[in-house]
Amino acid sequence: MLRYSPTRLLKRRALSAIGWTLAVASFLLVAIPLLDILYTVFRKGLSALSLSLFTTVTNGISGGLLNAITGTLALVFGALLFAAPVGILAGIYLSEFGRARFGRSVRFLDDVLTGVPSIVLGYFSYVTLVIGLGWQFSVLAGSITLAIMVVPYVARFTEIAFLQVPNSLREAGYALGFKEFTVITRIALPLALPGILTGVLFALAISLGETAPLIYTAGWSNFLWNGRLIHEPIGYLTYVIWSFINQPFRSAHALAFAAAFLVIVMVLLINIGLSLLLKRNRPLRPGQS
Amino acid sequence: MTLRPFRIMLVLATSLIPLALLAILVFLAKYSWPAIHFNGWHFLSGHTWNLGNLYANPVRQRGQLAPIGANYGILVFIVGTLLTSGIALLIAIPVSIGVAVFLAEGLKTRLRGALSFIVELLAAVPSVVYGLWGYVVLTPLVAHDLGPGLRAVLGFLPVFSGPIGSGYGLLSASIVLALMVVPIIAATVRDALAQVPPETKEAAYALGATHFEVVRFAMLPTVRVNIIGACILGLGRALGETMAVLMVSGGALNYFPRNIYSPITTMASFIVSQLDSAMQDPTGMAVRSLAEIALILFIIAVITNIIARLLTGTSRHASL
Numbered sequence: 001m002l003r004y005s006p007t008r009l010l011k012r013r014a015l016s017a018i019g020w021t022l023a024v025a026s027f028l029l030v031a032i033p034l035l036d037i038l039y040t041v042f043r044k045g046l047s048a049l050s051l052s053l054f055t056t057v058t059n060g061i062s063g064g065l066l067n068a069i070t071g072t073l074a075l076v077f078g079a080l081l082f083a084a085p086v087g088i089l090a091g092i093y094l095s096e097f098g099r100a101r102f103g104r105s106v107r108f109l110d111d112v113l114t115g116v117p118s119i120v121l122g123y124f125s126y127v128t129l130v131i132g133l134g135w136q137f138s139v140l141a142g143s144i145t146l147a148i149m150v151v152p153y154v155a156r157f158t159e160i161a162f163l164q165v166p167n168s169l170r171e172a173g174y175a176l177g178f179k180e181f182t183v184i185t186r187i188a189l190p191l192a193l194p195g196i197l198t199g200v201l202f203a204l205a206i207s208l209g210e211t212a213p214l215i216y217t218a219g220w221s222n223f224l225w226n227g228r229l230i231h232e233p234i235g236y237l238t239y240v241i242w243s244f245i246n247q248p249f250r251s252a253h254a255l256a257f258a259a260a261f262l263v264i265v266m267v268l269l270i271n272i273g274l275s276l277l278l279k280r281n282r283p284l285r286p287g288q289s
Numbered sequence: 290m291t292l293r294p295f296r297i298m299l300v301l302a303t304s305l306i307p308l309a310l311l312a313i314l315v316f317l318a319k320y321s322w323p324a325i326h327f328n329g330w331h332f333l334s335g336h337t338w339n340l341g342n343l344y345a346n347p348v349r350q351r352g353q354l355a356p357i358g359a360n361y362g363i364l365v366f367i368v369g370t371l372l373t374s375g376i377a378l379l380i381a382i383p384v385s386i387g388v389a390v391f392l393a394e395g396l397k398t399r400l401r402g403a404l405s406f407i408v409e410l411l412a413a414v415p416s417v418v419y420g421l422w423g424y425v426v427l428t429p430l431v432a433h434d435l436g437p438g439l440r441a442v443l444g445f446l447p448v449f450s451g452p453i454g455s456g457y458g459l460l461s462a463s464i465v466l467a468l469m470v471v472p473i474i475a476a477t478v479r480d481a482l483a484q485v486p487p488e489t490k491e492a493a494y495a496l497g498a499t500h501f502e503v504v505r506f507a508m509l510p511t512v513r514v515n516i517i518g519a520c521i522l523g524l525g526r527a528l529g530e531t532m533a534v535l536m537v538s539g540g541a542l543n544y545f546p547r548n549i550y551s552p553i554t555t556m557a558s559f560i561v562s563q564l565d566s567a568m569q570d571p572t573g574m575a576v577r578s579l580a581e582i583a584l585i586l587f588i589i590a591v592i593t594n595i596i597a598r599l600l601t602g603t604s605r606h607a608s609l
Contacts, residue, residue: 026386026388117530208415
């Protein structure tokens, strides 16, 4: 039998203190690099910022970023154009009718799709769209690649948003004689809208920061996008970051940091917006159903 | 039963998700088929990647047209991928569990939200920005401080001794990957810890355990399966990570790492760095061999994710 022993208690207390110290230390170990990333990008990015960045296009390794900024916007909104409708419809299906085997397996594969490396998606599009359909580097190929990447997130967010709508409301609708379509679009959809918006914003933040799937689908261009969907490469901000930092020129580095600053600011703003949205609709949990 | 256009529309949209996975598999396999034939098993065991003579007339070997001397072996990149991901997990697992314990149990409710947000931001930073930070901040740090420090302390082990080089290499890539994987593992473990039934905790308290002992001996063991699942999920991310690794790994070609500071290349980053030169191959065999790498990467990612999801259940957070 264990007897009360003051040294043993002391030892246990000491071990506990060490344990908590390690937990705090590991938090600092990841928090400090994050703060340093933000600090580095803000310091070097802010000093590279100028008005001409937003008004002129890239000229070799100097000039502005207008082509990259507009290109990024075209690519991410193009991606949302595909991903939002498909993702939202799939999410509605999963929450309203997804309890059978098909729904369960789609939910599972949805998770698997989020784990497919983005470079694999990029190469897939390179093989099928850029070469196979002969689109060459183009905004359409880039957007579709991004869309495949973010569609599982939109679907998942939408599903969770719809699952949070109490069933009694749906039943009330049916009791009034509404059809399924009306119940879903007029009763459930308005309540699920903030959750859906969260998903779309999340998808936007991810596609803004992606590089690997775009390099061999969107290509790169020094010029402003001329509105052609295929046969025309397009510039984007993340390309500037990875390729210009490798150039041994001050102007190229400045552009890379300015691009990183713009991307990080957009991603940060979206994430702050996201956490505010999530706070308002707290129980972002999967359906217990 | 009446035909319901709305439902049909829903089903059609939903089937696009499994179809996308299937299409990736089918088209990558179809496109790389000639390369699979040409390379055989040597693809996995060979360690030289040589485009061959692109200016001479291509010759027919093993039924496929390829440049003279073309040889595609990816063992170096497989090793690079496994080593970076393995070391990254070795760093990330204890740190993530520490972070998860700290966030789930070590904080008052109000602080918890703010500090959790910091970890969530870590997941939101684009990988190319990690690469930029690695390039500008981390590699000099590894070359001048971290590397020499490690060698001074652990230099008696062959892995930690030898030339440190420029800082681009295995160690830098693993550290960056670890940073990217921590938020994934930490968030999953934190959620699992939050779901531990209060009875379990109270029982441990009733036995006289300190708060830390409750976490260590009552809570962590009950979430063991979730921790394993989360680690495999993190592994899946690390295996496929491209840009950040590309920017700090030093891009070694055709030789194996000699120590932890050696330059390396992973399968994913190799695809990005090589497609430009592969396109010069008039027979297209190099581009098809890259597709074979993508196919292998896809299969590995799908398998790791299936295992991870079976262990953790479908994602609790839509964002994971």
